[in-house]
Amino acid sequence: MAMLRKINRVLSMLLILMALALLYSKMFRAHQPEKHSELRGTKASNRTMDDESESETDVPIVICAAEERLGAAMATINSVYSNTRASVFFYIVTLRDAIKLTRQYIKKTKLKQVKYKILEFNPMTLKGKVKPDTSRPDLLHPLNFVRFYLPLLALSNHKKIVYLDDDIIVQGDIQELYKIKLQSGHAAAFASDCDLPATHEMVRSVGMQASYMGFLDYRKQAVRELGINPTDCSFNPGVFVADIEEWKKQKITVQLEKWMSMNVQENLYSSAMAGGVATPPMLIVFHNKYTTIEPKWHVRHLGWSPDAHYPQSVLQEARLLHWNGRFKPWDYPCVHLDLWEKWFIPDPSGKFVLLRPETLKNT
Numbered sequence: 027m028a029m030l031r032k033i034n035r036v037l038s039m040l041l042i043l044m045a046l047a048l049l050y051s052k053m054f055r056a057h058q059p060e061k062h063s064e065l066r067g068t069k070a071s072n073r074t075m076d077d078e079s080e081s082e083t084d085v086p087i088v089i090c091a092a093e094e095r096l097g098a099a100m101a102t103i104n105s106v107y108s109n110t111r112a113s114v115f116f117y118i119v120t121l122r123d124a125i126k127l128t129r130q131y132i133k134k135t136k137l138k139q140v141k142y143k144i145l146e147f148n149p150m151t152l153k154g155k156v157k158p159d160t161s162r163p164d165l166l167h168p169l170n171f172v173r174f175y176l177p178l179l180a181l182s183n184h185k186k187i188v189y190l191d192d193d194i195i196v197q198g199d200i201q202e203l204y205k206i207k208l209q210s211g212h213a214a215a216f217a218s219d220c221d222l223p224a225t226h227e228m229v230r231s232v233g234m235q236a237s238y239m240g241f242l243d244y245r246k247q248a249v250r251e252l253g254i255n256p257t258d259c260s261f262n263p264g265v266f267v268a269d270i271e272e273w274k275k276q277k278i279t280v281q282l283e284k285w286m287s288m289n290v291q292e293n294l295y296s297s298a299m300a301g302g303v304a305t306p307p308m309l310i311v312f313h314n315k316y317t318t319i320e321p322k323w324h325v326r327h328l329g330w331s332p333d334a335h336y337p338q339s340v341l342q343e344a345r346l347l348h349w350n351g352r353f354k355p356w357d358y359p360c361v362h363l364d365l366w367e368k369w370f371i372p373d374p375s376g377k378f379v380l381l382r383p384e385t386l387k388n389t
Contacts, residue, residue, distance in 0.1 A: 078141040084115035085204045086184040090169035093124035097378035099192040100131055105369040107140050112201035116142040119172045134374040155286040165302030174282045177274050191264035198345030206267055208317045213272040215317035217324035220259035241306045243296045254313055263308045265324045282307045326350050332359035357381045
């Protein structure tokens with residue numbers, strides 16, 4: 027009899043535990059409509075909003091979407107998606123306040139067809155690593171440093187990714203860039219600033235420099251001790267292909283953070299180009315350790331001058347156009363606006379508006 031009572035108590039406890047488990051399961055599903063994953067690679071965590079399932083056969087693209095430049099990022103995404111035969115997956119990195127707008131921009135426009143995941147970047151990741159003084163405050167935006175932390179983003183199991191700035195239009199098939207074979211021991215592939223004579227001619231009037239001298243202050247001992255020739259060709263980190271495993275192996279993020287912190291203490295970067303503080307650390311860490319991208323896959327400096335134009339032959343052959351510089355194609359003035367506007371998708375919320383002569387008259 028005592029044994030029967032004991033069995034009944036055990037069965038009763040099991041039934042209670044099963045009921046509690048079912049109740050918890052229902053509550054969890056009801057209050058967690060989206061999957062979030064926290065990254066432990068930095069002191070500040072970043073979150074993931076899962077919108078689609080990525081595949082190992084997808085071409086993974088990382089692009090940042092700042093709230094004030096959301097229409098720019100969407101134009102880049104549209105150009106990539108429209109000009110490729112490959113299955114592309116977009117990792118769209120933004121700040122918390124812009125998550126809702128980013129999702130709305132995609133779901134209420136033709137971009138609803140794209141495969142994507144929204145990643146939230148926590149600005150606290152950069153605490154103590156960025157010095158708040160530059161002639162171009164926009165270059166200090168937290169999202170400018172996302173490229174430093176690629177392995178810490180939730181990029182599924184992709185071994186290689188393509189990183190694109192938001193002031194870019196892709197005219198070729200992005201899988202051609204993605205399939206570039208990186209040399210052994212190289213964690214990334216960039217376009218050298220010495221690879222396009224036509225680029226230099228276009229920006230001659232604004233004194234564009236294509237060497238390390240334009241980015242590093244060679245009066246500082248820490249810079250001289252690097253042993254980098256100041257006339258060595260620099261590169262532009264607005265477009266690159268990264269080998270994630272090699273990046274981790276070489277601890278690239280740790281190296282970049284080291285130079286960020288040193289700059290805060292010693293002010294190591296040159297003010298000659300107002301190049302911000304995101305480019306110099308990459309120039310240092312990747313000096314003579316990167317694979318070169320074909321020039322047609324990074325025709326840049328379209329934003330350096332409001333009136334210097336590229337020859338039509340160069341523009342037609344270009345696989346990728348980059349409006350790096352002050353004069354962006356969503357503002358005015360800027361060159362080759364037609365090549366950018368054909369991919370622009372109006373903001374369904376009405377917050378992102380193109381600045382044009384007719385809108386200037388009304389302000």
